[in-house]
Amino acid sequence: MPHLSGQITPWGPLINVVVTASAPRIAALTKINQAIPNPIVAKLVVDTGASLTSIDTTILMQLGLTSKGKTPIHTPSTQAQPHLADQYDVGIIIYGLNMQTVCHSIPTLPVVDGAFKAKGIDGLLGRDILMMARMNYGGPDGWYGISF
Amino acid sequence: MPDPLERDLAAYKNLLPTLTVSAGKFALFYKGEHQGVFDSYTDALDAGYKLAGLEPFLVKQILTTEYVAYFTRDIDVVCPI
Numbered sequence: 350m351p352h353l354s355g356q357i358t359p360w361g362p363l364i365n366v367v368v369t370a371s372a373p374r375i376a377a378l379t380k381i382n383q384a385i386p387n388p389i390v391a392k393l394v395v396d397t398g399a400s401l402t403s404i405d406t407t408i409l410m411q412l413g414l415t416s417k418g419k420t421p422i423h424t425p426s427t428q429a430q431p432h433l434a435d436q437y438d439v440g441i442i443i444y445g446l447n448m449q450t451v452c453h454s455i456p457t458l459p460v461v462d463g464a465f466k467a468k469g470i471d472g473l474l475g476r477d478i479l480m481m482a483r484m485n486y487g488g489p490d491g492w493y494g495i496s497f
Numbered sequence: 498m499p500d501p502l503e504r505d506l507a508a509y510k511n512l513l514p515t516l517t518v519s520a521g522k523f524a525l526f527y528k529g530e531h532q533g534v535f536d537s538y539t540d541a542l543d544a545g546y547k548l549a550g551l552e553p554f555l556v557k558q559i560l561t562t563e564y565v566a567y568f569t570r571d572i573d574v575v576c577p578i
Contacts, residue, residue, distance in 0.1 A: 373539065377546035398569030416502055417542065417556050422566045431565050434572070438542055438556075457539040459556075463572030473572070 351452040353445045354494040360470055362395040362486070362493040364443065368404060370412050371438035372456035386412045388442070391471035395484070395493065399475035402441070403463040408471060409437050420461060434461040441478070443497070453481070453497035504529045505555035516559045526555040534559070 355364055369388040370378070378385050389408050401420070414437045421431035436459045443453040455478065465472050485494045499507075505526035509516075512531055516524055523541035525532040527549045535541035538556060545554040558564070 371539075371542060373543040373546045376543070377550055381550065383551075396568075396570070398567075400566035400568065403568070403572050415551075415553055417545070417554065419502065419506060420566055421563055422568060422572075424568045424571045426571050434566075438538075457542060459538060461566070461572070465572070473568070473570075 350496045351445065351450070352494060352496045353443065353452045354492055357486070357488070357491050357493055360394050360468075363470070364393050364395055364474055364495070365448075366391055366393055366474065367442040367444070368408055368412065369440040369442065370414065371440050371458070374414070374438060375440075393472045393474040394470050395479070395495070396473040396475055397479065399473040401477050402458065402460045402473060402475040403434075403465075404437070404439065404460050404472040405465045405470075406462045407466060409439070409460075409462055412439070414439070416462075418459065420459075422461065434463075436461055452495075455481075501528070501553035502555055505553075506557070509555065509557050513559070517561050519559050520561055522559055524557050524559050526557070527552075
C-alpha cells in the first residue's frame with residue numbers, strides 16, 4: 350500500500366501535492382494543439398474539517414482553468430446562509446517522501462477555490478481525498494502518515 | 498448577456514424535476530441546453546470538453562437535496578447565494 354509521511358507543523362499536517370489540469374481538459378488541449386499548463390506544486394494542509402479539497406485561486410488561474418460548476422459551502426463566516434463556491438476540475442498527484450514515487454494519483458477531481466496564500470499555504474486537502482486513504486496522526490512524534 | 502455558468506445553472510434548476518430519476522448521476526449543460534446524463538463526474542467532464550472544447554459548460558451532480566460542503570475554517574469565498 351503506497352505510503353507517505355510528513356511533518357505536523359503549526360498549520361497542521363502539511364503535504365506537498367502536484368496540481369495539474371484534469372485528464373479530460375488535457376485531452377481537449379491536446380486535441381486542439383494547445384500547450385498543456387505546467388503542473389504546480391501546492392502546499393496543502395490535511396484538513397479533516399474540510400468536506401472538499403480547496404485550492405488557492407491563483408493556482409487555478411495559473412493552470413488556465415475555468416469554473417465548471419458551483420457548490421454550496423458552509424464556513425465559520427457564512428453563518429446560516431451557505432455561500433456558492435466555484436468548482437474547478439483538476440488532477441492531483443501525491444508523491445511519496447522521495448518525490449520520485451507516485452503515492453496516489455487522481456486524474457480528475459472537482460475542487461473549490463479559496464484564498465489561502467496570505468495564510469502561508471496553498472489550500473486544504475479535504476475528506477474527498479482522505480476517504481481514499483488511511484491516516485495516522487502521530488502527535489507526540491510531530492509526524493503523520495497516510496496510506497492509499 | 499448572462500454569465501454562461503449562471504445560464505446553465507438556471508437550466509439545471511428548471512429541469513431538475515425531470516432529472517431526479519437520475520439522482521446521483523451527473524448532468525451536462527452547454528449554452529443553457531441539457532446535453533445528457535452520465536454515470537461519473539469524469540464521464541460528464543469528458544463529454545463536455547468533447548462538445549464544447551474550452552468554452553464554458555456546467556457539470557452538475559443531480560441531487561434532490563443540494564449537498565452543502567462544510568469547512569471548519571474560512572476559505573474566503575465571497576459569493577453569497
